[in-house]
Structures are given as C-alpha cells and as structure tokens.
Amino acid sequence: MLIKLTKRQEEILEIVKTAGPITGKDIAKKLSLTRATLRPDLTILTMSGSLEARPRVGYYLNEETEINLQVAKFTEQLVKDYKAHPIVIQKSTSVYDGIVQIFLEDVGTLYAVDENGYLVGVISRKDLLRAAIGNKNLNDLPISVIMTRMPNIVTTRSEETLLEAAKKLIQNRIDSLPVVREVDKGSSTYEVIGRITKTTITRAFLEMIER
Numbered sequence: 001m002l003i004k005l006t007k008r009q010e011e012i013l014e015i016v017k018t019a020g021p022i023t024g025k026d027i028a029k030k031l032s033l034t035r036a037t038l039r040p041d042l043t044i045l046t047m048s049g050s051l052e053a054r055p056r057v058g059y060y061l062n063e064e065t066e067i068n069l070q071v072a073k074f075t076e077q078l079v080k081d082y083k084a085h086p087i088v089i090q091k092s093t094s095v096y097d098g099i100v101q102i103f104l105e106d107v108g109t110l111y112a113v114d115e116n117g118y119l120v121g122v123i124s125r126k127d128l129l130r131a132a133i134g135n136k137n138l139n140d141l142p143i144s145v146i147m148t149r150m151p152n153i154v155t156t157r158s159e160e161t162l163l164e165a166a167k168k169l170i171q172n173r174i175d176s177l178p179v180v181r182e183v184d185k186g187s188s189t190y191e192v193i194g195r196i197t198k199t200t201i202t203r204a205f206l207e208m209i210e211r
C-alpha cells in the first residue's frame with residue numbers, strides 16, 4: 001500500500017535505500033537532526049511496515065517499500081523528459097509518399113499539418129495499408145482523405161505525466177500520441193512538439209527497473 005509520507009519521511013526512506021542497513025543515529029547525522037527529533041518518524045515508518053529494524057544492525061527497507069518508491073517515482077515522470085522527435089508531413093502529401101516516409105523515418109505513425117504547421121491529422125500504418133488495398137493510384141490520393149482528423153485526435157502535453165499518457169494510449173487503443181502546444185490560449189490550434197509511443201513507455205519502464 002502507498003501511504004502519504006511527509007517530506008522528512010521520504011528523505012529517511014531515501015537514506016535507508018542507499019545506505020541501509022543504517023542506525024537511527026547515523027540517519028539523524030545525515031539529516032543534521034537529533035535522534036529524538038527523528039524518533040516519531042522512524043516509529044511511523046516502522047509501524048506502517050515501510051522500514052524494518054533489527055537490533056544492532058539498524059533500519060533497512062523491505063522489498064515492497066523499495067518497489068513502491070520506484071513506482072511512485074515512475075508515475076511522476078513527465079512527458080517532456082521522454083518525448084521523441086515527431087515525424088510531421090503536409091496534409092497534401094500523397095498516400096504513396098506517406099508510405100515512403102513511414103519506412104524512411106522508421107515510425108509507425110505520421111502527424112499531418114496544414115500550411116501553418118498546425119496539427120490536423122494522424123496517419124497510422126493501418127490507415128495507409130487500408131488505403132493501399134482499395135486504391136490504385138496512391139500518388140493522387142492525399143493523406144488528408146484517409147487520416148484521423150481533429151478534433152478526434154488524442155494528444156498529450158509536456159507537463160502531463162507518463163502515466164496519464166500511458167492511460168490514453170491504452171484507453172483509446174492507439175500506438176502514439178502527438179505532444180502538442182496550443183498556439184494561442186483557447187485557440188484549439190496546436191503545434192506538434194513531440195511524440196509519445198508505446199515504445200516510449202516501455203523504455204521508461206525498463207529504465208526504472210534497471211536503475
């Protein structure tokens with residue numbers, strides 16, 4: 001269970017995580033506090049099961065707490081620190097050239113923009129495959145005909161958490177989210193400044209495990 005900790009309690013857990021097993025006296029020294037000041041926090045952390053204490057050995061983290069700390073940190077990660085470069089094309093581009101771009105850029109999704117560079121559509125691999133099955137001349141067919149359009153595009157923003165982005169991917173059953181910035185407040189026109197994909201989430205997850 002994740003309990004809400006005070007700042008100092010979080011600091012104590014961090015110290016025990018890196019330096020444990022460690023005595024109460026040494027934790028107090030690291031925080032420049034007295035043992036007595038620290039005692040209530042140590043009691044709470046021990047009673048709640050976050051910390052374990054062994055006489056003459058000191059405090060150490062139990063495995064569940066260690067995992068909870070990592071998960072808590074993971075859920076706070078922001079989109080802006082993980083977003084990848086977006087592959088953007090003009091909405092007048094042909095489906096044929098869209099397919100070429102997907103291969104050249106080695107991505108699964110393209111973002112379409114208008115003359116001003118504002119986001120107007122999303123084109124996935126399957127959108128292109130579908131168009132390729134039913135149409136003979138892919139050079140004459142603009143991607144704007146087959147793309148998923150605004151306002152149906154699910155987006156994310158720099159300040160959103162990776163967790164929120166991951167939920168959007170799963171709930172909408174899509175592979176990628178354009179990271180957008182609204183051009184003017186309330187304008188509902190957006191610039192694409194990045195992308196978050198299932199790969200982004202998987203990479204962040206691996207980083208967390210390996211850390």
Ligand code: ADP
Pocket residue numbers: 109122123124125126127147148152153154155173174175176177178
């Ligand atoms: P694919 O189906 O090619 O594996 P997706 O699952 O991402 O790729 O796309 C499924 C459908 O959802 C496609 O029609 C695509 O246009 C649309 N789509 C993809 N990403 C988004 C998004 N961020 N917002 C809205 N629709 C999207």
